[in-house]
Every structure is written in structure tokens, then in C-alpha cells.
Amino acid sequence: MESAEPIIRLEGLGKEFNTSNGPIRALDDINLSIEHGEIFGIIGLSGAGKSTLVRCINYLEVPTAGKVYFENKSLSSLKDKDLRQVRQSMGMIFQQFNLLAQRNVLQNVCFPLEIAKTPKKEAEKRAKDLLKIVGLEDRAKAYPSQLSGGQKQRVAIARALATNPKILLCDEATSALDPNTTKSILNLLKDINKTMGVTVVVITHEMAVIEAICDRVAIIDQSHIAEVGNVAEIFSEPKSKIGRQLILGNATDKAPLFGKSRQIRISFDGRSSFEPVLANMILSCKVPVNIIHAETKDIKGTAMGQMVIQLPEDETDQNRVLKYLETKKIPHEEVQDDVI
Ligand SMILES: Nc1ncnc2c1ncn2[C@@H]1O[C@H](COP(=O)(O)OP(=O)(O)OP(=O)(O)O)[C@@H](O)[C@H]1O
DSSP states (O other): OOSOOOOOEEEEEEEEEETTEEEEEHHHHHEEOOOOOOEEEEEETTTTSSHHHHHHTSSSSOOOOEEETTTTEEEGOOOOOHHHHHTTTTTEEEETTOTTTTTTTHHHHHHHHHTTOOOOOHHHHHHHHHHHTOOGGTTOOOOOSHHHHHHHHEEEEEEEETTTSSSEEHHHHHHHHSHHHHHHHHHHHHHHHHHHHHHOOOOOOHHHHHHHHOOOEEEEEEEEEEEEEHHHHHHHOOHHHHHHHHHOGGGSSOOOOOOOOEEEEEEEESSOOOHHHHHHHHHHHHOOOOOEEEEEEEEETTTEEEEEEEEOOHHHHHHHHHHHHHTTTTTTTOOOOOOO
């Protein structure tokens, strides 16, 4: 019977690295529970502590404070042999796939089974079954260099599943892949979770990945958990500053100040409608602008005329808008207040 206990429980988890420049606290007082069968996301900006967190979950990094419980067993209390067994219950995949270049696909998938001393025939059968699940049964003899990024990640997934893990830890598993391949790998992870009942932990810096497959998410910021909850709830109403930044973008984090800041005249020369130009600019830059003045005519969906907009006071925001106008080759010039 499946336990009602979480599969992973982190209690007051901390990790400090000693470096020549002094100690670095990568994780501080992390408290989290991951339930059996869920797809749990951990998101944060670069350097927030995501990779350290996932490496502490499987004890690739030994925490310097607090405890990691796997199915209610504290990993710090386990003997080496039992820890090895727990590790076999945790598969892991990485951004860079980490396949063995000298081994073909089948041999890569068999590798963890060799370590677990599974008889060769049995290991090959299991590896072939897994290659079928990840859609690569016809590439068993290929070498990693002959595969695309998406195929490599499929092999890595098959390899991670070889020892029949209960949980699959995915550290930026789609960050090196193009959007379509990302989608197909996320769908595969979703399938594996559903059909095999494997709990999946997804570490990412991309909100779209969380949105695509996760049930719950923890947002990590500067070594701390900023907030945790159902994806739908966090997406609709992020409570932490970092949550609002990740989900809504920087611009919504505070009301922008305009004061007497720079004004830009945009000319519409009939190439496009002014509404999409403005809407796309605001969406893309995540920067609101004030419309000071407009003399435009919409002629059969194309805009003629000009508009003066005021940029927010923040210089980074200003530069974002100006860069956008330049990149999109939208005619514009800076104007002074009294010109209008
Ligand atoms: N082995 C290590 N020795 C020293 N410092 C480390 C080590 N590993 C991580 N750190 C530091 O710990 C902090 C968290 O790093 P971590 O790699 O966990 O963040 P991350 O959120 O995964 O970032 P990224 O997405 O850029 O990999 C960073 O300041 C990093 O420099």
C-alpha cells in the first residue's frame, strides 16, 4: 500500500560551501514536502540554490544542516548499503544528458543495472523495454554522438528509470533543448509519471516548464523558499516578490514612476497598426508607457501619424523600450516636453 507520508521531506535543510573567499550559504532552512505521485517544480533564478537543493535530496551533496527524509527514513541515519539502495530509488537527469560517449544507447541504459549487478540478459531486456517507452527502440545500437539533443535526453531518461526508481529528479532537463523538443520531453515525463507512477521533481528557471507539467511548485530565492503551492494558485496570485517577478515580470513588481522622464515620438508610416505595435512592445519589454499625445489614423488596419509616449523613470526600463523600437525598426526619436 502507498504510504500517506510524503516521498521526500526536507526539514531545516541547509548547505554551506567553504571556498577560498569564505563560506557560501547555498541553502538556508529549507522546509518542503513532496508527495508520492506528484510532479513538483522547483523554480528560481540562476544561483538561487536549485541544483544544490536537488543534489541534497539524493545526497550527492551532504547537507550541512537539517534533514532529508525519503519515505520517512532520514538519509543521515542510513548505513552506506541502505543509502545506496535509496539512491537507486531516485533517478536523475541533467541538462547536459551525461551519457557515456563510448557506449551505445543500449549499453548506456544498461549501465546502472551493471552497477546494481543485474544479470546481463535481464538488464538488456529491461533496457530494451525502456527504450520502447521513450520511443527509441530502433536506436539501440547508435552512439550518443549520432543522436539529437532530444534523443539523448530520452536515453538519459531510460537510463534513469533502469533501476525502477520511485522518484525522478530532473535538473534543468530541457534547458538545452529547442521549444518543440522541450514540449515532447515534458510530455514524456508527464506520461512516465502517469503510467509508471513515478514522482517527478523538475528543477528549472523557466516558468513555462512549471506551467506545462507541474502540480505544485516551490519558488526558491537566494537560498530560501519564497513560496510554495499549487501551480494554478501561485500563477494567479503570486505572493512573494520573486514570485511576482518570475510570473508577471519586473514591471509589475512596483508601480512605475514617470515624473518628468524621457519622451519618445513614434512615427507610424502605414506599415502596421499602432495597437499591435504598442501592445507587443509593452508585453515584450514588460514596461508600461504613458501615451502623451497621439495623432493617428487607422486606415484599413494600418496606422498613419505619430504618437508621443513617455518612458518610466527607471533607466533599465527605458533602455528596454528603446532597444525594442530599434530592433523592430519602428521609426522613433526623442522629443522635449515643449515640442508637442
Ligand atoms: N561546489 C560548490 N562550491 C562552492 N559554491 C557552490 C558550489 N555549488 C554551488 N555553489 C554556490 O551556491 C549557490 C547556489 O548554486 P546552485 O548551483 O545551487 O544554484 P542554481 O539555482 O542551480 O543556479 P544555476 O541555475 O545557475 O545553476 C551559488 O552561489 C553557487 O555559486
